[in-house]
Amino acid sequence: MSTVFLALQTNEDTRPIIEAILQDNPHAVCDEQPAMVKINAEGKLVVRRETIEELLGRDYDLQELQVNMITMSGNLDQTDDEMILFWKN
Amino acid sequence: MDMQVAKKKLGLKERYAVMTRGLDWTPSYQKMEDIYPYIAYEGIKIHDWDKWEDPFRLTMDAYWKYQAEKERKLYSVLDAYTQGNGHLNVTDARYLNTVKLFLSGISPLEYVAHRGFAHAGRQFPGPGPRVACLMQSVDEIRHAQTQVHAVSNYNKYYNGMHDFHHAHDRVWFLSVPKSFFDDAITAGPFEFMVSIGFSFEYVLTNLLFVPFVSGAAYNGDMAAMTFGFSAQSDEARHMTLGLEVIKFILEQDPDNVPIVQRWINKWTWRGYRVLTLVAMMMDYMLPKRTMSWKESWEIYFEENGGALFKDLARYGITMPKCAEHIALEKDHLSHQAWSTFYNYAAASNFHTWMPDEDEMDWLASKYPNSFDKHYRPRYEFWREQAAKGNRFYNKTLPMLCQTCQIPMIFTEPGDPTKICYREVDYKGDKYHFCSDHCKEIFEYEPEKYVQAWLPVHQIYQGNCFPEGTDPTVEGFDPLAAVLKYYHLENGRDNLDFEGSEDQKNFAEWRGQATKNI
Amino acid sequence: MAVAAVTKYEFEPKDKLENFHGNQLLYIGWEDHLLFCAPFAFPFPPTMRFGDIIDNVLPGAFGYHPDFAKIDWSEAYWFKSGKPWTPDFDKSLADNGLKHKDVIRFHTPGLHGIKDSCN
Numbered sequence: 001m002s003t004v005f006l007a008l009q010t011n012e013d014t015r016p017i018i019e020a021i022l023q024d025n026p027h028a029v030c031d032e033q034p035a036m037v038k039i040n041a042e043g044k045l046v047v048r049r050e051t052i053e054e055l056l057g058r059d060y061d062l063q064e065l066q067v068n069m070i071t072m073s074g075n076l077d078q079t080d081d082e083m084i085l086f087w088k089n
Numbered sequence: 090m091d092m093q094v095a096k097k098k099l100g101l102k103e104r105y106a107v108m109t110r111g112l113d114w115t116p117s118y119q120k121m122e123d124i125y126p127y128i129a130y131e132g133i134k135i136h137d138w139d140k141w142e143d144p145f146r147l148t149m150d151a152y153w154k155y156q157a158e159k160e161r162k163l164y165s166v167l168d169a170y171t172q173g174n175g176h177l178n179v180t181d182a183r184y185l186n187t188v189k190l191f192l193s194g195i196s197p198l199e200y201v202a203h204r205g206f207a208h209a210g211r212q213f214p215g216p217g218p219r220v221a222c223l224m225q226s227v228d229e230i231r232h233a234q235t236q237v238h239a240v241s242n243y244n245k246y247y248n249g250m251h252d253f254h255h256a257h258d259r260v261w262f263l264s265v266p267k268s269f270f271d272d273a274i275t276a277g278p279f280e281f282m283v284s285i286g287f288s289f290e291y292v293l294t295n296l297l298f299v300p301f302v303s304g305a306a307y308n309g310d311m312a313a314m315t316f317g318f319s320a321q322s323d324e325a326r327h328m329t330l331g332l333e334v335i336k337f338i339l340e341q342d343p344d345n346v347p348i349v350q351r352w353i354n355k356w357t358w359r360g361y362r363v364l365t366l367v368a369m370m371m372d373y374m375l376p377k378r379t380m381s382w383k384e385s386w387e388i389y390f391e392e393n394g395g396a397l398f399k400d401l402a403r404y405g406i407t408m409p410k411c412a413e414h415i416a417l418e419k420d421h422l423s424h425q426a427w428s429t430f431y432n433y434a435a436a437s438n439f440h441t442w443m444p445d446e447d448e449m450d451w452l453a454s455k456y457p458n459s460f461d462k463h464y465r466p467r468y469e470f471w472r473e474q475a476a477k478g479n480r481f482y483n484k485t486l487p488m489l490c491q492t493c494q495i496p497m498i499f500t501e502p503g504d505p506t507k508i509c510y511r512e513v514d515y516k517g518d519k520y521h522f523c524s525d526h527c528k529e530i531f532e533y534e535p536e537k538y539v540q541a542w543l544p545v546h547q548i549y550q551g552n553c554f555p556e557g558t559d560p561t562v563e564g565f566d567p568l569a570a571v572l573k574y575y576h577l578e579n580g581r582d583n584l585d586f587e588g589s590e591d592q593k594n595f596a597e598w599r600g601q602a603t604k605n606i
Numbered sequence: 607m608a609v610a611a612v613t614k615y616e617f618e619p620k621d622k623l624e625n626f627h628g629n630q631l632l633y634i635g636w637e638d639h640l641l642f643c644a645p646f647a648f649p650f651p652p653t654m655r656f657g658d659i660i661d662n663v664l665p666g667a668f669g670y671h672p673d674f675a676k677i678d679w680s681e682a683y684w685f686k687s688g689k690p691w692t693p694d695f696d697k698s699l700a701d702n703g704l705k706h707k708d709v710i711r712f713h714t715p716g717l718h719g720i721k722d723s724c725n
Contacts, residue, residue, distance in 0.1 A: 005393075009322075036318075063101075063147065063151055064145070066145075069321075070322065072298070072329070073328075073397070078101065080100050080101045086398070107720065110615045126612065130612050409712040428640075429643040429644070432642070463724070467641055467725035470725065471641075484666075485644065486647050487647060488645040496642045498643045506638065506640070508635060510688060518707060519708065536615055537609050540617050543621065545612075546631070560698060
């Protein structure tokens with residue numbers, strides 16, 4: 001199985017988002033680097049809008065992630081509710 | 090950020106479909122092939138343009154909203170950095186040479202990418218890719234502008250950045266990144282998308298931006314870190330599109346597979362050769378290192394690229410065979426590159442220097458198989474000579490590779506003591522190459538590469554002196570004339586860091602910033 | 607292969623002999639001395655005596671290296687395009703069969719750079 005990853009800037013916008021991602025993906029590993037956080041996960045990583053909204057206490061549009069994303073790896077599929085990164089084999 | 094989320098009437102998928110489909114009409118008095126004249130000649134077959142989908146499903150209205158937010162964030166940081174004399178907080182004035190290299194080598198490519206995506210977007214008959222290319226084209230010009238704005242603050246204080254675009258079109262080593270992009274934008278729209286969209290953005294861009302940006306963060310350069318991250322947030326979208334491009338083309342027709350494979354082979358190698366500059370930046374130019382070039386290659390290419398090509402195997406695409414050659418070079422690339430710039434420091438727009446004892450130990454620990462054996466003796470000799478006032482400045486011009494335009498500095502795969510020479514006879518002339526891969530690229534399209542503007546040959550043809558120069562007068566100094574043509578001032582913009590005006594000014598200004606005098 | 611193009615694709619090579627004002631290019635590399643990062647490129651008239659390169663040009667290009675003064679040119683052996691080759695020092699470049707953009711390298715027995723590290 002290959003690793004997918006998502007890297008986000010380290011700031012107050014992303015803190016609850018990172019927390020939500022780690023909560024929803026118990027297999028994910030968080031790698032803290034200067035000014036950025038890289039979340040690695042075997043095979044698949046799911047970012048869920050609802051979990052972020054719970055932690056943020058407000059409505060959240062997953063496209064807001066555009067502002068703080070640094071890089072990623074894997075195939076992507078985004079809907080209103082989820083952003084999924086995955087490898088097919 | 091606290092954005093109001095408007096209640097939407099349509100879901101993301103529907104909204105994307107409405108905003109990117111059915112926007113075209115069928116022409117009645119012009120032929121399709123006259124409107125899209127470049128779409129067939131590369132041999133790529135597309136049957137259904139609507140199968141192209143941006144997986145972010147970003148539409149233009151959302152695009153403007155998020156890009157505006159990024160710009161607001163970026164420029165407030167830049168203002169604060171400038172107002173706080175942030176340039177005096179970088180680790181060491183040597184760091185600034187990284188910024189010079191980036192501004193003259195990379196930022197002009199952002200501008201060319203802007204043109205390239207505008208052109209490719211115009212040529213594609215499907216509205217999906219047209220919207221995607223439009224966004225990327227606007228992103229790229231934003232990157233060029235924000236980089237110039239961020240670095241302009243440094244230009245007020247330090248040398249070598251004053252005419253970066255003029256330099257990009259002329260200075261010998263800058264022909265390497267310039268010709269790389271010229272090669273891409275003069276290809277057809279599909280090859281352009283595979284070269285820049287996939288091979289560069291998806292496979293290699295992490296190696297450019299992530300080390301550069303975290304290097305900036307490590308070295309106290311908040312301006313570069315911020316424009317870097319701001320640009321990088323667009324890269325994530327570009328990478329995703331790059332991968333979608335490949336999947337889309339491959340799924341459209343099995344005849345596309347061998348064409349795409351050849352492009353991936355070519356552009357992975359071309360891009361890797363350009364990254365030689367990044368390799369030496371990481372291992373030599375950042376006073377505080379983040380990770381070695383070799384480590385970063387292993388994470389971002391071997392591991393991540395490995396996963397990618399495993400994923401693409403279902404289409405019949407394989408890892409480019411240059412990957413084996415690159416694996417043999419990873420212990421040597423940065424050292425051979427830095428030695429080259431140390432050789433030719435008299436003709437460059439940034440300073441070079443010899444690593445100190447601690448830095449040599451760091452290099453030895455990161456490169457246990459190569460550094461002490463092959464590179465330390467060279468550096469120790471240069472350092473001893475410099476201490477005696479005999480700093481090495483190579484004034485004889487080097488032989489270049491016809492394809493990548495890098496001097497012939499690379500050694501035989503597996504033998505770091507022998508320069509790798511390859512040559513081809515074509516229509517009565519000889520052409521020389523640094524590697525089997527650059528040679529193969531030439532052999533496939535010789536008519537393209539015989540036009541290469543090789544800086545060394547151009548100097549010898551007399552094309553790199555200021556207008557009105559007479560190279561036949563007695564005592565003619567070609568290097569001085571070439572520096573004038575580059576708009577570089579001898580003794581100020583070039584030569585060793587030790588003793589440079591940058592070094593002196595930085596020390597003095599930092600002293601003023603930390604003491605009451 | 608031909609370049610895929612929408613129309614005829616033929617261009618003059620940028621580095622044809624006529625562009626060098628009577629000179630031809632010669633590339634010269636010194637084996638086992640990577641302190642010089644790459645082989646050198648020189649523009650020479652084809653009538654130039656080969657020995658004049660050794661006497662008048664190479665000292666300026668390679669003289670920085672402490673091994674250079676120790677070279678015994680009668681011992682050195684040469685390669686042209688990677689194959690063994692013997693120049694006649696008294697003949698011109700043209701009479702030595704050297705053409706535009708030829709590449710030659712020389713090997714100096716016993717001299718292997720700084721501390722024998724090929725540098």
